[in-house]
């Protein structure tokens with residue numbers, strides 16, 4: 612049997628290589644998922660989610676290919692095809708969820724968080740003006756008014 616006999620000539624990769632790629636895909640996904648779920652920094656979350664989306668698109672496409680997970684199960688264990696199809700049908704929904712999260716993070720950064728930082732900046736500016744005015748008043752009192760009364 613040649614490698615092309617394994618998958619209708621659509622791949623020249625031996626089955627072992629396809630399996631290794633599949634498990635490497637999942638290893639990389641585990642790494643990025645760990646980073647996504649542990650970050651508390653919204654500014655870091657956006658690029659992480661965009662990277663997750665990019666990885667998932669490639670991973671899902673490889674799984675759905677006739678020489679990927681779909682082809683492997685169809686060839687070797689067709690009794691699992693119904694379950695596999697249910698899993699593959701979830702791919703598009705996962706991509707859409709990641710896209711919605713990216714949009715939600717950006718909307719939060721542009722809206723509520725931008726508003727909070729604007730309010731913090733405004734508070735700092737107003738406090739600096741307030742303290743400057745008090746310092747000017749004290750300086751005026753010490754060097755002018757007290758000087759004139761003595």
Ligand SMILES: [Fe+2]
Nearest residue numbers: 637670671674
């Ligand atoms: Fe997968």
